[in-house]
Amino acid sequence: MxxxxxxxxxxxxxxxxxxxxxxxxxxxxxxxxxxxxxxxxxxxxxxxxxxxxxxxxxxxxxxxxxxxxxxxxxxxxxLAHAAWQQSSLAPIARPLLDALSEQVGETIHLAQMDQGQVLYVDKRNARKPIDMFSEAGKIGPGYCTGVGKAMMAFLPEDDRAKAINMQAFFAHTPQTLTTAEALERELDAIRAEGVSFDREEHEQGIICIAAPILSATGRVMGALSITTSTQRNTLDGLEKLRPALTETAAKIAEAAESWQFPD
Amino acid sequence: MxxxxxxxxxxxxxxxxxxxxxxxxxxxxxxxxxxxxxxxxxxxxxxxxxxxxxxxxxxxxxxxxxxxxxxxxxxxxxLAHAAWQQSSLAPIARPLLDALSEQVGETIHLAQMDQGQVLYVDKRNARKPIDMFSEAGKIGPGYCTGVGKAMMAFLPEDDRAKAINMQAFFAHTPQTLTTAEALERELDAIRAEGVSFDREEHEQGIICIAAPILSATGRVMGALSITTSTQRNTLDGLEKLRPALTETAAKIAEAAESWQFPD
DNA sequence: CGGATTGTTCCATATAATGAAACCTTATTC
DNA sequence: GAATAAGGTTTCATTATATGGAACAATCCG
CATH class of the missing domain: 1.10.10.10 (Winged helix-like DNA-binding domain superfamily/Winged helix DNA-binding domain)
Structure with missing residues (x-):
């Protein structure tokens, strides 16, 4: 086995x-x-x-x-330098993140899934660019982040079930989904919709829109999100950034597949 | 044993x-x-x-x-995220690097010594970035980089001998020091001078000035460098940046000691 | 100075790693 | 399409390694 x-x-x-x-x-x-x-x-x-x-x-x-x-x-x-370069989307996505950051002017996260958790592999700040390990390498929960939900939604059925099982369902805010059932319904909706939203589920006042990065065969490679605060923007405002977001996600997928990342 | x-x-x-x-x-x-x-x-x-x-x-x-x-x-x-945060100077030095970067407008490297090699733990790009290798987590040779020489110069005698022994002395350029004797003489000079220069010893056209980051008791914690190309600047030009460089190095040492890094 | 607390070493035993060889499985050749 | 080779995986008796209870140092503390 x-x-x-x-x-x-x-x-x-x-x-x-x-x-x-x-x-x-x-x-x-x-x-x-x-x-x-x-x-x-x-x-x-x-x-x-x-x-x-x-x-x-x-x-x-x-x-x-x-x-x-x-x-x-x-x-x-x-060692991590090698890992970051080889098994993360980050180096491939780098120029694409730069472009998106330029375009939307909000905070951007690139994440991958690791053991049911979200692992951030790159980031752009709303204002100035940051450097590698400061933020890359951080982990977050899967069930209450935009990137986490976007990735889980597109996982194959059994992997998804496993991932859901690993969630803690701690109520970070009143908006947090705290049951597997609620999360499953949400994931269905996300799958139908193509993108996910974080509606202050992880942190009060922080919202985001996220899209999965999918290979040609539909395998989940990672997720990309645009984050902002309720003071700066709204969910409707984020919805407007959706084309830029999904387009960049698609470009990252394409770039990744042409170099490695098989099936 | x-x-x-x-x-x-x-x-x-x-x-x-x-x-x-x-x-x-x-x-x-x-x-x-x-x-x-x-x-x-x-x-x-x-x-x-x-x-x-x-x-x-x-x-x-x-x-x-x-x-x-x-x-x-x-x-x-x-794991590396934790390592970067805890055992590197990078998180402490961060605001200081930002300030220095703002001030001098050239590429800046923050490095530490690991097994006789240079390990870059943070970096700031020049306003007009030049194409060159280096990112956090990357390693480089000790004997032909500004930061490497700066750190080796201030190592205790026996550690220094060990470090010199580990060098490859490959001639990357005509300017590379290729013998232990030449390197030792250079290190003596650096110790007298307080800063080191990379005179295109690692890469043709790339020069830098570097200073060690020393604890109050003289222990080598890391090194800081300002890098440029011969097209943009000269060694004399770098010499002018020396006060800003050494001052920042001193500030990093101070900041590091007040938080952890003992003796 | 006693008495804790914390860190280090010993050594017979249990456990896990070893590697030569056998065995699959997938490409390649004729 | 059968034969062959190369790449990859498993087996199992043997050996090396890790284990942990307990004894031993060292340091701290009142």
Whole structure:
């Protein structure tokens, strides 16, 4: 049996455990001490200790002798550069995002799906352009973001069911869809409509329109969104940007397929 | 025995081997087939196969069923975001880079040292961008870049010796320093001078001025450079930007120390 | 100075990785 | 279209590696 979904809870082998530890350290968001990590992992002391040593010796973590803390290492940044270039739409979409940004003057997100979550791989700010890893690499929920819903809507039935199952359905705002049923209905509508809207479902005052990026055969490659605030614009206003959005999404799909991204 | 330098040739444990495979895939720069990877790794078929399976199942690699190729996975991008935020100077230096960029209008690089190589962690483009390699996450040689020399010059003696040992001394241009002796002399001069210059040593027509970013106790945290082309400017012209450069470098050091980065 | 708390090392045992070879499966050739 | 080759996957006895309970240091704390 071939396991192709990324692993959610339990790890296979030593490598899996080591990567879990990586996640643990990364999730802390700040340098973490041994004891802290020990408390959150279910590994015995000695095991975690040696895992940390190995990762540190490999440059995946950095150990701060002074404060006795572990943090993600720079080797990751190197590796991620390759990942970003090769398995994300970002480098291909770059000039197209620039053009769209120029045209609409609002914040733009390019996202892909990773384990039921939204992974942002590129972004343009309303005002000035930003740089790679500052925003790229961030993750977000699938069920209450424009890009998340746009991608889920066009997933094959079983993948969609799996993705829906992974959602937390936490009510970020009063508008958040908080049940699988509500989400499913919404996804049906999105599939009929071709684009999705975020109606302040994730953050109060933030709205967006998003479109999936689909391969010629209909496979979901990613999603593209234009985001704004209720102070600057309205849902109707966003609707007007729809042609620019879907056109760019189509262009990205085309560009991606001509270079790689098969089926 | 504790191996603390990141791995150059041989790995410790299974995790090390797995990470070697990651490097291998990342280094290819494009989706790679099993056989290709097999040829370059010294693992037996079955071993490499299972290593790849594990990494894929962990989301560190993505496997393209259609083309039967492996590429770095998106989980890396997620992890790298954490690494970039926590163990790089970039997020701290961000506003300062913006200001410097505004002021000098040339390309700016922020780099750190990783295994004797230069790792670029942030960048600002010149107002009129010139075509040249570099993005965050990219790596470069230490011995023939402004930032590389600036950092090496201020390393403690033994670390410096180690770093010099790791250099390839490939002659990218006629100006490249191609011996350890020449480099050492250059580093002495840089230490006396406080800043380094790249005199078209890495790429014909590209010059830069760079300054180290030093902690209060003199530890090398990174380096900052202003890059231009011989068409746009001269070494003398760059010399004039020196105050702005060193001042920004100092500010970054200060900002970094007040938040973390110990000794 | 006792008594915690936190971090590191040992070592017999359990577990997981190994790799040679067999076995599929898909291209290629005649 | 059968034969052959190349690429990819699985098996299984063997071996190397990771494991974790417990002992040991080191550091902190009142």
């Amino acid at each position: 071939n396991r192709q979904t990324t692993n959610g809870g339990h790890a296979d082998g030593t490598v899996g455990k080591a990567l879990d530890v990586m996640d643990l350290v990364a999730a802390k968001g700040r340098p973490a001490r041994f004891a802290e990590l020990l408390a959150e992992s279910d590994h015995p002391k000695a095991t975690l200790y040696r895992l940390l040593q190995t990762l540190t010796s490999q440059g995946m973590l950095t150990y701060d002798e002074g404060r006795q803390t572990y943090a993600p290492g720079l080797r990751l940044v190197r | 504790n191996r603390q330098t990141t791995n150059g040739g041989h790995a410790d444990g299974t995790v090390g081997k797995a990470l070697d495979v990651m490097d291998l895939v990342a280094a290819k720069g494009r989706p790679a087939r099993f056989a290709e990877l097999l040829a370059e790794s010294d693992h037996p078929k079955a071993t490499l196969y299972r290593l790849l399976q594990t990494l894929t199942s962990q989301g560190m690699l993505t496997y393209d069923e259609g083309r039967q190729t492996y590429a770095p996975g998106l989980r890396l991008v997620r």
